[in-house]
Amino acid sequence: MGIMNQRIDDELDQRFREEVAKRYGWKKGNLKKALEEAINAWVGQKEKAMRK
Numbered sequence: 001m002g003i004m005n006q007r008i009d010d011e012l013d014q015r016f017r018e019e020v021a022k023r024y025g026w027k028k029g030n031l032k033k034a035l036e037e038a039i040n041a042w043v044g045q046k047e048k049a050m051r052k
Helices: 010-024 030-051
Strands: none
C-alpha cells in the first residue's frame, strides 16, 4: 500500500471532506475510500483520453 503526503488548497480540502461526509458519513476509512475513488476516476479519465 502506498503512502502519499501532499498539501492541497484549504477550500478544496473542506469541499472534499464535506462531500465525503454527505455521501458516506464520518465513519473511519471513508475519506480514504473517497480519495481512492477520486484518484481512480482521474486516472481512468486520463487513460481514456490517451487511447483516442
